Amino acid sequence: MRALVVYDTKFGxxxxxxxxxxxxxxxxxxxxxxxxxxxxxIEGLDLLVVGSPTQAWSASRPTKVFLSGLPRGALSGVRAxxxxxGFTSRFSGSAAKKIERALRQRGCTIVAPATRFFVKxxxxxxxxxxxxxxxxxxxxxxxxxxxxxxx
Ligand SMILES: Cc1cc2nc3c(=O)[nH]c(=O)nc-3n(C[C@H](O)[C@H](O)[C@H](O)COP(=O)(O)O)c2cc1C
Numbered sequence: 001m002r003a004l005v006v007y008d009t010k011f012g013x014x015x016x017x018x019x020x021x022x023x024x025x026x027x028x029x030x031x032x033x034x035x036x037x038x039x040x041x042i043e044g045l046d047l048l049v050v051g052s053p054t055q056a057w058s059a060s061r062p063t064k065v066f067l068s069g070l071p072r073g074a075l076s077g078v079r080a081x082x083x084x085x086g087f088t089s090r091f092s093g094s095a096a097k098k099i100e101r102a103l104r105q106r107g108c109t110i111v112a113p114a115t116r117f118f119v120k121x122x123x124x125x126x127x128x129x130x131x132x133x134x135x136x137x138x139x140x141x142x143x144x145x146x147x148x149x150x151x
Contacts, residue, residue: 001145003047005031008062013124014053014085017117020131021049021083024138034066042070047079047145048108049138050099054086054116057093067102076107079145082114083137085126111144112137 003025007018015031022031025047032041034050042048052063059067080103084095096114104110115137118127 001026001046002044003029003049004037004041004045005029005049005051006034006037006066007031007051008034008053008060008066010053010055010060011123013117013119013126014051016126016131017083017085017134018049018051020134021051021138021141024135025049025142034062037066039069042074045075045078046149047111047141048075048103049081049083049141050103051083051085052095052099054084054093054095059084059095059098063095063099067099067106070102070106072105073107075103078108079111079141079148080108081110081112081137081141081144083117083134084114085117085119088118088127109148111148112141 005022009015018031022029052059082096082099100114117130
């Protein structure tokens with residue numbers, strides 16, 4: 001399975017979550033910053049995970065630029081999942097929901113629910129246990145992806 005975890009980060013917290021997810025998905029799975037991804041790297045993927053810090057109730061600008069650079073239908077049939085980091089407040093919004101919608105619009109099949117990972121303050125750190133929760137979510141993605149491929 002060719003999988004890629006694409007993330008943006010300002011203070012490093014989303015990057016930590018992205019790396020924990022990539023490690024749990026498999027030894028060959030890479031996590032890469034959205035700004036560094038070329039369209040060729042997206043071609044032929046089986047699984048795409050996209051994560052962003054929540055900023056102003058939405059995804060960060062580099063995440064939005066990455067998503068809008070993916071033509072509609074470009075990811076037809078690619079299995080995908082979205083996550084974000086942010087505050088626990090119920091007024092904090094969710095970048096993940098918006099990323100998930102964009103991935104769907106581009107033809108992805110969502111295999112695990114959009115998920116949030118929490119930070120204590122703007123610069124972090126992550127709440128205790130969040131990297132374990134990230135690994136568990138990655139396993140949920142793998143199960144969902146296998147179910148969708150009929151294996
Ligand atoms: C400009 C800005 C706006 C933010 N807006 C929100 C927000 O609307 N909701 C939220 O939960 N967190 C918000 N945060 C907190 C970020 O989500 C937090 O900084 C992020 O999870 C840290 O991840 P990073 O280290 O990968 O950048 C904001 C942070 C910044 C810098």
